[in-house]
Amino acid sequence: MKSFVFAKRTLKEILRDPLSYIFCLGFPLVMLIIMSVVDRSIPAQANMTVFHIENLGPGIAYFGLTFVMLFSSIQVSKDRSTALLLRLYASPMKPADYMIGYTLPVCILALVQMGICFVAAFVIGLCTGYTFPIGAILLSVLALLPSIFLFTGLGILFGSAVNEKAAPGLCSIIITATGMIGGIWMDIDGLGGVIQKVANALPFYHGVTLAKSPFRENPKDTLVHLTWTIVCAVVVYILAAIIFRNKMKKDIR
Amino acid sequence: MSYSIEIKGLRKEFGHKVAVNDLELKIPEGSLFAILGVNGAGKTTTIRMLTGLTTPTGGDALVLGHSIKEDLEAVKKLVNLSPQETSVAPNLTVRENLEFIAGIYGFDREKIKQKTLQILEQFGLDEVAHSKAKTLSGGWQRKLSIAMALITEPRILFLDEPTLGLDVLARRELWKEIERLKGKITMILTTHYMEEAEALSDEIAVMVKGDLKAVGTLEELKRLTGTEKLEDAFVKIVEEM
Numbered sequence: 001m002k003s004f005v006f007a008k009r010t011l012k013e014i015l016r017d018p019l020s021y022i023f024c025l026g027f028p029l030v031m032l033i034i035m036s037v038v039d040r041s042i043p044a045q046a047n048m049t050v051f052h053i054e055n056l057g058p059g060i061a062y063f064g065l066t067f068v069m070l071f072s073s074i075q076v077s078k079d080r081s082t083a084l085l086l087r088l089y090a091s092p093m094k095p096a097d098y099m100i101g102y103t104l105p106v107c108i109l110a111l112v113q114m115g116i117c118f119v120a121a122f123v124i125g126l127c128t129g130y131t132f133p134i135g136a137i138l139l140s141v142l143a144l145l146p147s148i149f150l151f152t153g154l155g156i157l158f159g160s161a162v163n164e165k166a167a168p169g170l171c172s173i174i175i176t177a178t179g180m181i182g183g184i185w186m187d188i189d190g191l192g193g194v195i196q197k198v199a200n201a202l203p204f205y206h207g208v209t210l211a212k213s214p215f216r217e218n219p220k221d222t223l224v225h226l227t228w229t230i231v232c233a234v235v236v237y238i239l240a241a242i243i244f245r246n247k248m249k250k251d252i253r
Numbered sequence: 254m255s256y257s258i259e260i261k262g263l264r265k266e267f268g269h270k271v272a273v274n275d276l277e278l279k280i281p282e283g284s285l286f287a288i289l290g291v292n293g294a295g296k297t298t299t300i301r302m303l304t305g306l307t308t309p310t311g312g313d314a315l316v317l318g319h320s321i322k323e324d325l326e327a328v329k330k331l332v333n334l335s336p337q338e339t340s341v342a343p344n345l346t347v348r349e350n351l352e353f354i355a356g357i358y359g360f361d362r363e364k365i366k367q368k369t370l371q372i373l374e375q376f377g378l379d380e381v382a383h384s385k386a387k388t389l390s391g392g393w394q395r396k397l398s399i400a401m402a403l404i405t406e407p408r409i410l411f412l413d414e415p416t417l418g419l420d421v422l423a424r425r426e427l428w429k430e431i432e433r434l435k436g437k438i439t440m441i442l443t444t445h446y447m448e449e450a451e452a453l454s455d456e457i458a459v460m461v462k463g464d465l466k467a468v469g470t471l472e473e474l475k476r477l478t479g480t481e482k483l484e485d486a487f488v489k490i491v492e493e494m
Contacts, residue, residue: 005353
Protein backbone atom coordinates (compact mmCIF):
# COMPACT_ATOMS: atom_id res chain seq x y z
CA MET A 1 0.00 0.00 0.00
CA LYS A 2 2.76 2.45 0.99
CA SER A 3 4.61 1.57 -2.21
CA PHE A 4 1.53 2.41 -4.30
CA VAL A 5 1.09 5.74 -2.51
CA PHE A 6 4.75 6.50 -3.21
CA ALA A 7 4.37 5.31 -6.83
CA LYS A 8 1.40 7.65 -7.33
CA ARG A 9 3.48 10.57 -6.05
CA THR A 10 6.42 9.67 -8.32
CA LEU A 11 4.14 9.38 -11.35
CA LYS A 12 2.64 12.80 -10.63
CA GLU A 13 6.11 14.33 -10.19
CA ILE A 14 7.26 12.89 -13.55
CA LEU A 15 4.07 13.76 -15.45
CA ARG A 16 4.15 17.35 -14.19
CA ASP A 17 7.61 17.88 -15.65
CA PRO A 18 7.17 19.06 -19.27
CA LEU A 19 10.52 17.52 -20.19
CA SER A 20 8.97 14.07 -19.66
CA TYR A 21 6.71 14.64 -22.64
CA ILE A 22 9.47 16.04 -24.81
CA PHE A 23 11.99 13.29 -24.13
CA CYS A 24 9.83 10.28 -23.34
CA LEU A 25 7.15 10.75 -25.97
CA GLY A 26 8.16 13.47 -28.41
CA PHE A 27 11.76 12.50 -29.06
CA PRO A 28 11.14 8.83 -30.08
CA LEU A 29 8.34 9.99 -32.38
CA VAL A 30 10.54 12.58 -34.04
CA MET A 31 13.30 9.98 -34.48
CA LEU A 32 10.82 7.58 -36.04
CA ILE A 33 9.67 10.17 -38.56
CA ILE A 34 13.17 11.43 -39.41
CA MET A 35 14.64 7.95 -39.84
CA SER A 36 11.69 6.91 -42.00
CA VAL A 37 12.47 9.86 -44.28
CA VAL A 38 16.15 8.80 -44.29
CA ASP A 39 15.06 5.27 -45.24
CA ARG A 40 13.16 6.62 -48.23
CA SER A 41 16.32 8.41 -49.37
CA ILE A 42 18.51 5.29 -49.31
CA PRO A 43 18.60 3.56 -52.70
CA ALA A 44 17.25 -0.01 -52.73
CA GLN A 45 20.55 -1.21 -54.23
CA ALA A 46 22.30 -0.35 -50.98
CA ASN A 47 20.36 -3.24 -49.38
CA MET A 48 20.28 -1.37 -46.08
CA THR A 49 17.35 -2.69 -44.08
CA VAL A 50 18.13 -1.22 -40.67
CA PHE A 51 15.93 1.85 -41.32
CA HIS A 52 13.01 -0.12 -42.74
CA ILE A 53 9.96 0.59 -40.63
CA GLU A 54 9.65 -3.05 -39.43
CA ASN A 55 13.14 -2.67 -37.91
CA LEU A 56 12.89 0.98 -36.97
CA GLY A 57 9.58 0.60 -35.06
CA PRO A 58 10.78 -1.95 -32.48
CA GLY A 59 14.28 -0.40 -32.50
CA ILE A 60 13.00 3.03 -31.50
CA ALA A 61 10.54 1.49 -29.03
CA TYR A 62 13.66 0.05 -27.37
CA PHE A 63 15.64 3.28 -27.74
CA GLY A 64 12.80 5.20 -26.05
CA LEU A 65 13.44 3.17 -22.90
CA THR A 66 16.78 4.92 -22.51
CA PHE A 67 14.89 8.18 -21.92
CA VAL A 68 12.74 6.44 -19.36
CA MET A 69 16.02 5.51 -17.65
CA LEU A 70 17.08 9.16 -17.80
CA PHE A 71 13.89 10.29 -16.07
CA SER A 72 14.04 7.59 -13.46
CA SER A 73 17.64 8.57 -12.60
CA ILE A 74 16.77 12.28 -12.43
CA GLN A 75 13.77 11.56 -10.18
CA VAL A 76 15.76 9.40 -7.74
CA SER A 77 18.75 11.76 -7.59
CA LYS A 78 16.49 14.81 -7.23
CA ASP A 79 14.57 13.16 -4.39
CA ARG A 80 17.86 12.32 -2.67
CA SER A 81 18.95 15.96 -2.85
CA THR A 82 15.81 17.22 -1.07
CA ALA A 83 14.72 16.70 2.52
CA LEU A 84 11.56 14.90 1.38
CA LEU A 85 13.36 11.55 1.43
CA LEU A 86 14.65 12.38 4.92
CA ARG A 87 11.04 12.71 6.06
CA LEU A 88 10.17 9.44 4.34
CA TYR A 89 13.19 7.63 5.80
CA ALA A 90 11.75 8.48 9.23
CA SER A 91 8.37 7.02 8.20
CA PRO A 92 7.39 3.34 8.37
CA MET A 93 8.37 2.88 4.66
CA LYS A 94 10.68 -0.05 3.87
CA PRO A 95 13.42 -0.09 1.16
CA ALA A 96 11.21 -2.34 -1.02
CA ASP A 97 8.47 0.33 -0.94
CA TYR A 98 10.89 2.84 -2.48
CA MET A 99 11.99 0.40 -5.21
CA ILE A 100 8.38 -0.44 -6.15
CA GLY A 101 7.43 3.23 -5.86
CA TYR A 102 10.10 4.24 -8.34
CA THR A 103 9.66 1.23 -10.67
CA LEU A 104 5.88 1.19 -11.17
CA PRO A 105 5.43 4.71 -12.60
CA VAL A 106 8.43 4.29 -14.87
CA CYS A 107 7.00 0.98 -16.18
CA ILE A 108 3.67 2.69 -16.90
CA LEU A 109 5.47 5.50 -18.71
CA ALA A 110 7.53 2.97 -20.71
CA LEU A 111 4.43 1.02 -21.77
CA VAL A 112 2.62 4.20 -22.86
CA GLN A 113 5.72 5.26 -24.77
CA MET A 114 5.94 1.88 -26.52
CA GLY A 115 2.25 2.04 -27.37
CA ILE A 116 2.63 5.47 -28.98
CA CYS A 117 5.78 4.37 -30.80
CA PHE A 118 4.15 1.26 -32.30
CA VAL A 119 0.97 3.16 -33.26
CA ALA A 120 3.13 5.76 -35.03
CA ALA A 121 5.21 3.02 -36.69
CA PHE A 122 1.97 1.29 -37.77
CA VAL A 123 0.71 4.50 -39.43
CA ILE A 124 4.08 5.18 -41.10
CA GLY A 125 4.14 1.54 -42.22
CA LEU A 126 0.73 1.92 -43.85
CA CYS A 127 1.98 5.03 -45.68
CA THR A 128 5.11 3.24 -46.89
CA GLY A 129 3.49 -0.04 -47.86
CA TYR A 130 4.22 -2.23 -44.82
CA THR A 131 1.47 -3.55 -42.55
CA PHE A 132 2.60 -4.38 -39.04
CA PRO A 133 1.05 -7.69 -37.89
CA ILE A 134 -0.79 -6.91 -34.61
CA GLY A 135 0.26 -10.24 -33.07
CA ALA A 136 3.91 -9.47 -33.81
CA ILE A 137 3.56 -6.03 -32.17
CA LEU A 138 2.17 -7.64 -29.02
CA LEU A 139 4.99 -10.20 -29.04
CA SER A 140 7.51 -7.40 -29.48
CA VAL A 141 6.05 -5.50 -26.50
CA LEU A 142 6.30 -8.72 -24.46
CA ALA A 143 9.91 -9.12 -25.58
CA LEU A 144 10.63 -5.56 -24.43
CA LEU A 145 9.33 -6.13 -20.88
CA PRO A 146 12.66 -7.39 -19.43
CA SER A 147 14.36 -4.36 -20.97
CA ILE A 148 11.94 -2.03 -19.13
CA PHE A 149 13.30 -3.47 -15.89
CA LEU A 150 16.87 -3.21 -17.20
CA PHE A 151 16.53 0.52 -17.92
CA THR A 152 14.47 1.24 -14.79
CA GLY A 153 17.19 -0.52 -12.81
CA LEU A 154 19.90 1.50 -14.53
CA GLY A 155 17.96 4.71 -13.79
CA ILE A 156 17.60 3.88 -10.09
CA LEU A 157 21.23 2.73 -9.99
CA PHE A 158 22.60 5.98 -11.43
CA GLY A 159 20.15 8.12 -9.46
CA SER A 160 21.24 6.42 -6.25
CA ALA A 161 24.96 6.30 -6.97
CA VAL A 162 25.55 9.91 -8.04
CA ASN A 163 23.97 13.33 -7.65
CA GLU A 164 21.38 14.96 -9.91
CA LYS A 165 24.04 16.72 -11.97
CA ALA A 166 26.09 13.58 -12.70
CA ALA A 167 23.16 11.16 -13.23
CA PRO A 168 22.10 12.53 -16.66
CA GLY A 169 25.76 12.36 -17.76
CA LEU A 170 25.98 8.66 -16.91
CA CYS A 171 22.65 8.07 -18.65
CA SER A 172 23.88 9.76 -21.81
CA ILE A 173 26.69 7.19 -22.02
CA ILE A 174 24.10 4.40 -21.98
CA ILE A 175 21.89 6.27 -24.48
CA THR A 176 24.85 6.58 -26.87
CA ALA A 177 25.91 2.97 -26.33
CA THR A 178 22.37 1.74 -26.96
CA GLY A 179 22.12 3.71 -30.18
CA MET A 180 25.57 2.75 -31.46
CA ILE A 181 25.97 -0.89 -30.53
CA GLY A 182 22.36 -1.85 -29.96
CA GLY A 183 21.79 -2.33 -33.66
CA ILE A 184 19.22 0.46 -33.93
CA TRP A 185 21.17 2.81 -36.22
CA MET A 186 23.53 0.29 -37.79
CA ASP A 187 23.62 -3.36 -38.72
CA ILE A 188 25.80 -4.99 -36.05
CA ASP A 189 25.61 -8.45 -37.68
CA GLY A 190 26.99 -6.99 -40.89
CA LEU A 191 29.87 -5.26 -39.07
CA GLY A 192 31.27 -8.21 -37.12
CA GLY A 193 34.69 -7.98 -35.44
CA VAL A 194 35.28 -6.15 -32.15
CA ILE A 195 32.04 -4.14 -32.40
CA GLN A 196 29.99 -7.31 -32.56
CA LYS A 197 31.92 -8.82 -29.64
CA VAL A 198 31.25 -5.71 -27.52
CA ALA A 199 27.62 -5.64 -28.63
CA ASN A 200 27.24 -9.31 -27.68
CA ALA A 201 28.69 -8.68 -24.25
CA LEU A 202 26.19 -5.91 -23.46
CA PRO A 203 22.41 -6.35 -23.15
CA PHE A 204 21.36 -3.67 -25.66
CA TYR A 205 21.98 -5.56 -28.91
CA HIS A 206 20.19 -8.61 -27.49
CA GLY A 207 17.22 -6.49 -26.36
CA VAL A 208 16.90 -4.75 -29.73
CA THR A 209 17.23 -8.01 -31.69
CA LEU A 210 14.64 -9.60 -29.43
CA ALA A 211 12.20 -6.72 -30.04
CA LYS A 212 12.70 -7.06 -33.83
CA SER A 213 12.38 -10.88 -33.83
CA PRO A 214 8.58 -11.08 -34.16
CA PHE A 215 8.81 -9.12 -37.44
CA ARG A 216 11.41 -11.42 -38.97
CA GLU A 217 10.69 -14.52 -40.99
CA ASN A 218 13.42 -16.63 -39.42
CA PRO A 219 14.52 -15.12 -36.14
CA LYS A 220 17.78 -16.60 -34.87
CA ASP A 221 19.03 -17.29 -31.33
CA THR A 222 15.87 -15.87 -29.73
CA LEU A 223 16.39 -17.90 -26.57
CA VAL A 224 19.97 -16.65 -26.22
CA HIS A 225 18.86 -13.02 -26.63
CA LEU A 226 15.99 -13.50 -24.18
CA THR A 227 18.16 -15.22 -21.56
CA TRP A 228 20.90 -12.60 -21.79
CA THR A 229 18.40 -9.73 -21.56
CA ILE A 230 16.63 -11.25 -18.53
CA VAL A 231 19.91 -12.06 -16.74
CA CYS A 232 21.21 -8.51 -17.26
CA ALA A 233 17.89 -6.98 -16.16
CA VAL A 234 17.82 -9.06 -12.97
CA VAL A 235 21.48 -8.34 -12.14
CA VAL A 236 21.13 -4.59 -12.77
CA TYR A 237 17.88 -4.37 -10.79
CA ILE A 238 19.33 -6.24 -7.79
CA LEU A 239 22.43 -4.03 -7.95
CA ALA A 240 20.20 -0.93 -8.05
CA ALA A 241 18.28 -2.14 -4.98
CA ILE A 242 21.52 -2.77 -3.07
CA ILE A 243 23.03 0.60 -3.99
CA PHE A 244 19.79 2.46 -3.21
CA ARG A 245 19.65 0.78 0.22
CA ASN A 246 23.31 1.56 0.95
CA LYS A 247 22.97 5.16 -0.20
CA MET A 248 19.80 5.52 1.86
CA LYS A 249 21.79 4.55 4.95
CA LYS A 250 24.63 6.86 3.97
CA ASP A 251 22.34 9.80 3.13
CA ILE A 252 20.84 9.78 6.61
CA ARG A 253 24.06 9.11 8.47
CA MET B 254 5.20 12.42 36.08
CA SER B 255 5.08 10.32 32.92
CA TYR B 256 7.70 10.78 30.24
CA SER B 257 7.36 10.55 26.46
CA ILE B 258 11.08 10.09 25.99
CA GLU B 259 13.68 8.62 28.32
CA ILE B 260 17.19 8.91 26.93
CA LYS B 261 19.71 6.57 28.54
CA GLY B 262 23.38 7.16 27.79
CA LEU B 263 22.73 7.90 24.11
CA ARG B 264 25.95 8.29 22.16
CA LYS B 265 26.88 8.98 18.55
CA GLU B 266 30.38 8.99 17.11
CA PHE B 267 31.36 9.90 13.56
CA GLY B 268 34.83 8.39 13.27
CA HIS B 269 36.79 9.91 16.13
CA LYS B 270 34.35 12.78 16.59
CA VAL B 271 31.79 12.43 19.37
CA ALA B 272 28.62 14.16 18.18
CA VAL B 273 26.47 13.19 21.18
CA ASN B 274 28.19 12.18 24.39
CA ASP B 275 26.30 9.71 26.64
CA LEU B 276 23.17 11.84 26.79
CA GLU B 277 20.80 11.32 29.75
CA LEU B 278 17.47 13.12 29.50
CA LYS B 279 13.78 12.70 30.33
CA ILE B 280 11.13 14.60 28.41
CA PRO B 281 7.72 14.93 30.11
CA GLU B 282 4.61 13.95 28.17
CA GLY B 283 2.73 16.82 26.52
CA SER B 284 5.54 19.33 27.05
CA LEU B 285 7.36 21.50 24.58
CA PHE B 286 11.01 20.74 25.14
CA ALA B 287 13.63 22.91 23.48
CA ILE B 288 17.19 21.81 22.80
CA LEU B 289 19.52 24.78 22.42
CA GLY B 290 23.07 24.80 21.19
CA VAL B 291 25.42 26.39 18.71
CA ASN B 292 26.28 24.65 15.43
CA GLY B 293 27.72 21.19 16.00
CA ALA B 294 26.26 20.92 19.51
CA GLY B 295 24.56 17.60 18.67
CA LYS B 296 20.94 18.80 18.56
CA THR B 297 20.09 17.48 15.11
CA THR B 298 22.03 14.24 15.67
CA THR B 299 19.99 13.64 18.84
CA ILE B 300 16.75 14.16 16.93
CA ARG B 301 17.98 11.92 14.13
CA MET B 302 18.70 9.12 16.58
CA LEU B 303 15.32 9.48 18.26
CA THR B 304 13.49 9.32 14.89
CA GLY B 305 15.48 6.36 13.58
CA LEU B 306 17.39 8.32 10.96
CA THR B 307 20.74 7.60 12.58
CA THR B 308 21.78 4.52 14.52
CA PRO B 309 23.26 5.32 17.93
CA THR B 310 26.81 4.19 18.62
CA GLY B 311 25.86 3.47 22.22
CA GLY B 312 23.09 3.79 24.79
CA ASP B 313 19.38 3.69 24.08
CA ALA B 314 16.21 5.76 24.35
CA LEU B 315 12.66 4.77 25.16
CA VAL B 316 10.19 6.64 22.99
CA LEU B 317 6.71 6.15 24.43
CA GLY B 318 8.06 2.97 25.97
CA HIS B 319 9.61 1.60 22.78
CA SER B 320 13.37 1.18 22.43
CA ILE B 321 14.86 2.98 19.42
CA LYS B 322 17.36 0.15 19.17
CA GLU B 323 15.02 -2.80 19.41
CA ASP B 324 11.58 -1.57 18.37
CA LEU B 325 12.23 1.19 15.87
CA GLU B 326 9.27 0.28 13.65
CA ALA B 327 6.87 0.94 16.55
CA VAL B 328 8.64 4.24 17.27
CA LYS B 329 8.32 5.35 13.64
CA LYS B 330 4.55 4.92 13.74
CA LEU B 331 4.22 7.14 16.80
CA VAL B 332 6.49 10.06 15.97
CA ASN B 333 7.03 12.44 13.09
CA LEU B 334 9.42 15.20 12.29
CA SER B 335 9.65 18.42 10.40
CA PRO B 336 13.26 18.43 9.16
CA GLN B 337 15.55 21.46 9.16
CA GLU B 338 15.28 21.75 5.39
CA THR B 339 11.80 22.19 3.93
CA SER B 340 10.68 18.72 2.95
CA VAL B 341 7.77 18.81 0.57
CA ALA B 342 7.11 17.19 -2.81
CA PRO B 343 7.61 20.22 -5.07
CA ASN B 344 5.34 19.25 -7.98
CA LEU B 345 2.44 18.14 -5.79
CA THR B 346 -0.17 20.59 -4.57
CA VAL B 347 -0.50 21.41 -0.88
CA ARG B 348 -3.51 19.09 -0.61
CA GLU B 349 -1.71 16.29 -2.46
CA ASN B 350 1.33 16.62 -0.19
CA LEU B 351 -0.87 16.14 2.87
CA GLU B 352 -2.75 13.22 1.30
CA PHE B 353 0.54 11.63 0.25
CA ILE B 354 2.02 11.61 3.75
CA ALA B 355 -1.26 10.41 5.32
CA GLY B 356 -1.25 7.55 2.79
CA ILE B 357 2.35 6.65 3.62
CA TYR B 358 1.33 6.24 7.28
CA GLY B 359 -1.40 3.81 6.22
CA PHE B 360 -4.57 5.90 6.66
CA ASP B 361 -7.60 4.71 4.68
CA ARG B 362 -9.16 6.87 1.98
CA GLU B 363 -11.93 8.26 4.20
CA LYS B 364 -9.52 9.19 6.99
CA ILE B 365 -7.10 10.78 4.53
CA LYS B 366 -9.90 13.01 3.23
CA GLN B 367 -11.10 13.95 6.69
CA LYS B 368 -7.61 14.61 8.13
CA THR B 369 -6.57 16.64 5.08
CA LEU B 370 -9.58 18.93 5.43
CA GLN B 371 -8.94 19.31 9.15
CA ILE B 372 -5.23 20.13 8.75
CA LEU B 373 -5.84 22.52 5.83
CA GLU B 374 -8.25 24.44 8.03
CA GLN B 375 -6.14 24.24 11.18
CA PHE B 376 -3.08 25.68 9.43
CA GLY B 377 -4.98 28.12 7.27
CA LEU B 378 -3.70 26.34 4.19
CA ASP B 379 -7.10 26.29 2.45
CA GLU B 380 -6.28 29.28 0.29
CA VAL B 381 -3.21 27.56 -1.18
CA ALA B 382 -4.62 24.00 -1.16
CA HIS B 383 -4.44 23.73 -4.95
CA SER B 384 -1.10 25.48 -5.40
CA LYS B 385 1.98 23.42 -6.16
CA ALA B 386 4.32 23.31 -3.15
CA LYS B 387 7.23 24.71 -5.18
CA THR B 388 5.29 27.90 -5.87
CA LEU B 389 4.81 28.71 -2.16
CA SER B 390 6.94 31.17 -0.19
CA GLY B 391 9.44 29.87 2.38
CA GLY B 392 7.03 30.54 5.25
CA TRP B 393 4.15 28.69 3.63
CA GLN B 394 6.40 25.78 2.69
CA ARG B 395 7.60 25.49 6.29
CA LYS B 396 4.00 25.63 7.49
CA LEU B 397 3.12 22.86 5.05
CA SER B 398 6.13 20.86 6.21
CA ILE B 399 4.88 20.97 9.81
CA ALA B 400 1.31 20.25 8.69
CA MET B 401 2.62 17.17 6.85
CA ALA B 402 4.21 15.96 10.06
CA LEU B 403 1.02 16.54 12.05
CA ILE B 404 -1.41 14.88 9.66
CA THR B 405 -0.07 11.49 10.73
CA GLU B 406 -1.33 12.15 14.29
CA PRO B 407 2.07 11.74 15.95
CA ARG B 408 2.24 11.58 19.74
CA ILE B 409 5.66 13.19 19.54
CA LEU B 410 6.60 15.86 17.02
CA PHE B 411 10.24 16.76 16.38
CA LEU B 412 10.74 20.26 15.05
CA ASP B 413 14.29 20.71 13.83
CA GLU B 414 14.97 24.45 13.46
CA PRO B 415 11.40 25.06 12.27
CA THR B 416 11.79 28.80 11.67
CA LEU B 417 15.30 28.84 10.25
CA GLY B 418 15.58 31.39 7.44
CA LEU B 419 12.07 32.78 7.88
CA ASP B 420 11.28 36.47 8.25
CA VAL B 421 9.91 37.80 11.53
CA LEU B 422 6.27 37.71 10.47
CA ALA B 423 6.43 34.18 9.11
CA ARG B 424 8.25 33.10 12.26
CA ARG B 425 5.60 34.60 14.55
CA GLU B 426 2.88 32.99 12.44
CA LEU B 427 4.54 29.60 12.88
CA TRP B 428 4.94 30.16 16.63
CA LYS B 429 1.17 30.57 16.87
CA GLU B 430 0.68 27.18 15.22
CA ILE B 431 3.20 25.57 17.57
CA GLU B 432 1.58 27.20 20.61
CA ARG B 433 -1.82 25.83 19.60
CA LEU B 434 -0.39 22.32 19.78
CA LYS B 435 1.03 22.74 23.26
CA GLY B 436 -0.38 20.26 25.74
CA LYS B 437 -1.90 18.11 23.02
CA ILE B 438 1.29 16.35 21.92
CA THR B 439 4.91 16.27 23.05
CA MET B 440 7.12 18.53 20.95
CA ILE B 441 10.89 18.57 20.81
CA LEU B 442 12.22 21.74 19.29
CA THR B 443 15.79 22.53 18.28
CA THR B 444 16.57 26.13 17.60
CA HIS B 445 19.27 28.77 17.36
CA TYR B 446 16.85 31.51 18.31
CA MET B 447 16.77 32.28 22.03
CA GLU B 448 13.53 34.26 21.81
CA GLU B 449 11.90 31.23 20.16
CA ALA B 450 12.86 28.92 23.00
CA GLU B 451 11.88 31.62 25.51
CA ALA B 452 8.44 32.13 23.96
CA LEU B 453 7.51 28.52 23.38
CA SER B 454 9.28 26.09 25.71
CA ASP B 455 8.20 24.45 28.94
CA GLU B 456 11.71 23.13 29.49
CA ILE B 457 15.06 23.89 27.90
CA ALA B 458 18.19 21.78 27.51
CA VAL B 459 21.52 23.31 26.51
CA MET B 460 23.98 21.15 24.56
CA VAL B 461 27.61 22.02 23.91
CA LYS B 462 29.83 19.88 21.66
CA GLY B 463 27.70 16.80 22.24
CA ASP B 464 27.43 17.25 26.02
CA LEU B 465 24.28 18.16 27.90
CA LYS B 466 25.28 21.17 30.03
CA ALA B 467 22.01 22.21 31.67
CA VAL B 468 18.29 21.34 31.77
CA GLY B 469 15.43 23.21 33.36
CA THR B 470 12.61 25.67 32.94
CA LEU B 471 13.43 29.16 31.75
CA GLU B 472 13.29 30.46 35.33
CA GLU B 473 15.49 27.63 36.59
CA LEU B 474 18.16 28.34 33.98
CA LYS B 475 18.13 32.06 34.78
CA ARG B 476 18.40 31.30 38.49
CA LEU B 477 21.18 28.79 37.87
CA THR B 478 23.25 31.33 35.98
CA GLY B 479 22.18 34.46 37.86
CA THR B 480 21.03 36.15 34.67
CA GLU B 481 17.91 37.96 33.57
CA LYS B 482 17.61 36.81 29.99
CA LEU B 483 17.80 33.37 28.36
CA GLU B 484 20.44 34.62 25.94
CA ASP B 485 22.72 35.61 28.83
CA ALA B 486 22.00 32.34 30.61
CA PHE B 487 22.82 30.42 27.43
CA VAL B 488 26.12 32.26 26.89
CA LYS B 489 27.10 31.68 30.51
CA ILE B 490 26.28 27.97 30.27
CA VAL B 491 28.17 27.55 27.00
CA GLU B 492 31.23 29.51 28.12
CA GLU B 493 31.54 28.69 31.78
CA MET B 494 29.87 25.40 32.65
